[in-house]
Amino acid sequence: MFLHIGQTEIIPQRQIIGIFDLDNASYEKRTREYLANAEEDGVVLDIAGDLPRSFVVCDHPYHKQIVYLTQIGSRTLGKRAVSGKVVFE
Template identity: 45%
Template sequence: MYLHLGQGVVVPYRDVLGIFDLDNTSSSRLTRAFLERAERAGQVVNVWEDLPKSFVLCRHGAEAPVVYLSQLSTSTLLRRAENNSFE
């Protein structure tokens, strides 16, 4: 199964560690620090050109986790994961 994050970006569902709402989680100092470190390390992939609504944390084997920024809401991503949908 795969999760479609938008703009043709698809990740294996088994690699998804978590789906997070940016509005809710970015109020945390720890989350902001994590995202800043990931961006400096080149581990952030912006799936959309607009303002992101969510981020998906994925692992790819033994490599460092990758953060995908998506304009899709967490509820849309979760629905896609549950339905295995490519809408």
């Protein structure tokens, strides 16, 4: 199964480690540090095109992890993942 996470990005669900709301998660110091370190490591892909609403952490064959910033909310992504539907906006 695959999950459409925004723009033209579709990822295999088996690679997803977590889907996080950016507003709620960014309050935590550890989350801010994690995102800053991921940015420094060059493993953050901003596919939001505008203001990101959530981020998706995934396993990646060439990196330890990859972080996608997306304009789609975490609830919507979660519902898509559970339903198993690949929805394009």
